[in-house]
Amino acid sequence: MANQSIQVMIIEDDETATKIYEKFTQKVEGFQVVASTSTGKQALEMFNVFVPDLILLDVFLPDMKGTDLLWKIRTKLKSVDIIMITAANDVDTVREAIRGGAFSYLMKPIMIDKFLETLEQYKETRAKLFNLTTVEQKDVNSLFRMKTVEEPVPAEKGSLPKGIDKHTLMKVRGQMKETNGSKNAEELAGTIGASHSTVRRYLEYLVSNNEIEVEIRYGTIGRPERRYRNRRN
Known part of the structure; x- marks a missing residue:
């Protein structure tokens, strides 16, 4: 048939x-x-x-x-x-x-x-x-050709973006959960043994996923500093 x-x-x-x-x-x-x-x-x-x-x-x-x-x-x-x-x-x-x-x-x-x-x-x-x-x-x-509203899928259960490795993501996420206050990418990089640019990429991914938030601190010299902290309830 x-x-x-x-x-x-x-x-x-x-x-x-x-x-x-x-x-x-x-x-x-x-x-x-x-x-x-x-x-x-x-x-x-x-x-x-x-x-x-x-x-x-x-x-x-x-x-x-x-x-x-x-x-x-x-x-x-x-x-x-x-x-x-x-x-x-x-x-x-x-x-x-x-x-x-x-x-x-x-x-x-x-x-x-x-x-x-x-x-x-x-x-x-x-x-x-x-x-x-x-x-x-x-x-x-x-x-029935009905529109379906897809539910958001947590990042660890779906396919991760290019350049984001699940093991490194777990490390960065774990460190941020243990953090009181805020950290910048350089501070966190020293903790997990990764480069500043790598950690910065993972932190920005967590920000885009609404898991953490970023705050900008303006100093007197150089570029503003981006510091990351857990989201406030």
Whole structure:
């Protein structure tokens, strides 16, 4: 099943539009347009001999409204997926398409890039559903194309930036936890046996991670001194 072409039926009364959908659907790998029809009645008759995987369905058909046909299809063929393609821009039609379980809703005039993107999204979703046996919330979010807010991951549990070694980071972090008051990079470097520039890099990383804070001391000579301390509660 995973390697089989996605069988597509086009239900559209505009012959030119049908040819366009067919031409560009065939350009997407994994899709095959097998049938097309211009009326709802013809489509229902065709279902007796052929059941597609995906239907590209217009709303304005000569004999019935596409959303009415959508519900007839849902009653007869629950496994068929549907993408609405229509000039209908009223909220009631969109609402009915959502309730009927349409995968997507494309408005005419069709933008080819959006059309191709929607087919790719459908193919990806179909493949995920075929390969998964159980799902987690992140899988459901992906299938329903919902935005996921990722929780921040502590540095030691995620991948560290280039130039930050976990063992050295542990030493610097440990020394700072034992520090009362503040230290500059040179003072800390002498404690752990590393260079001033190396320790400075790790201290700045801890500052960016909100683990410690930096204070600037201005002297009478030279550059201001950066001193590091544990964050105040």
